[in-house]
Amino acid sequence: MRRITIASLALMGAASLAPAALADGREPGSLLVYPTVQSQLGVPAVFNVVSVTNTNRLGSGETDVHFEYVNVKAAGTPFLFADCVIADRVETLTPADTLSVLTSCHNGGASIAEPTVGYLVVSAMNPNEIDTYWSFNHLIGSEQVVSAAGGMYSLNAIPFLSAQADGADTDADQDGRRDFDGTEYEGIADELYIDSYVGALGGNLVLLSLTGGEYLTNVSFIIYNDDEFQLSAQYSFSCWTNTPLADISGFFTDLGLKTTVNDARELDITCDGLGDLETGWAIVRPTTALSITSANIANPAVLGALVNDVNPMFKNGRLLWESATKQFNGAFPN
Template sequence: MLTSCHNAFAGNGQDGYVVVSAEDPSLAMGNAWSHSYLIGSEIVMSGLGVTYMVNAYSVTTDRPEHQPTTNGQPPFHLDFNGGDYKLLPDYLMSDFVGVANSQLALINFTGGANIENTLHFEVYNDNELPLSATLRFRCWFDCPLSSVSPLFTEANLDNFPNDPQELDLTCDGQGDVETGWFLIRSSGTWFPGGQSHSPDGAIIGSITAGHASVRGGHLLWESDTRQINAAFRLP
């Protein structure tokens, strides 16, 4: 879950993401074990009084209760390989609204913090017109959709053939806001020097949409197809 942290060591707050895992209390930190009952959510409250909630992404394991899910010596890893933990999705999907402040958050789970993940966006407007965009990021990404590509903006979507009644908020027979949906696939991960790391990277994410006074969010929808190329290094 991407979040902001406010503490005594960073008065202005720090941005990042949080991974919570169940661990054996009798062993040193990092010794994760099977406990498939953790759920959570992030509640966002703004100075304008707007409140919305985004669920945490939960991953279970098929291991028996309280059995180790890490192997070897520190630093330990949470491996989403279908054995230690369930596999992550191969690609992600979401709808979107072409208004300012729509925000996309993504986390890369292939290769570590310095590995760059290249993503391909298959985008469709409200008349199913196919469009495309690309994004390269390291570790995590949390920016407006318009930072990925201007094609996600209302002004740009107005230039394409569309369904004029797709989102009629005022019920007057005229569309009020441009909408669409997209699919995200990784086309590979890369070392800092530009060498290929893997042909496919694992990601999860969420989206928030709406004007500053009316916002909401949800996790990105995930494919039934899974992949084994995902892990998280514990501290």
């Protein structure tokens, strides 16, 4: 008899983090996006530390950094807009400086009653001018998430370079926003990829939209099982979402994948040549951003990550892979 233990699944979940963390060769930027952060005052269930580092080691390489926590209170239905409120503060990084903050202390929108969730944007600002974002492609960052039970994972921030000259104001069109248009900041990936998933492990998909304000963002999924069998799914959200994969489609579960034509040899975790668990991968393709009061927007800008926060002992997380093709209609605040 072949037995698949909970410990085996947990070890696989932890191991799935390592390749993404080691292979993530990103460049410093002028703006960093942390796709998921958690905060709670009092006795938090999660210890979430955000770090940002100034890699400029020159004597004149000081910068301010603007932390903007987008705190999200989900609506009761995806067809109502989520309540997304920004809490912000400014810090200063001297040359070769690094700053780490506990989000529960640093996020002004944190609550005692319940965890505050959402995402974080950190932007370089000119320390010699008021409210001026500037080209300072020297910022790197990451976050670490640790549960009270000892489970932990880390995620790199997603960096965006500015195309402006070093030290120049990035707000080229003077609209008060940071535009991911290839002029102010580099564009956002046209497609995202879940490089692999194990149906039995579950996990949550984090998505955030940087196109439109009160818009409903529609996303299409092209899903492949371990035998190249193509499946599909649709999902809609506003602002930011942290949604179990199983709620998006049954094809993200082991049971759902077993209903498809699949490879009988994958995934073998008992080393007997027979498949024990079902696996797959997926393309995440943003299609439209829908508005009640404004024109709809095609091909919205979306960022994402895959996390597992359900089991406090065996947490894991990784950024989604990104296409080389970019689109240029993203902005923050949007």
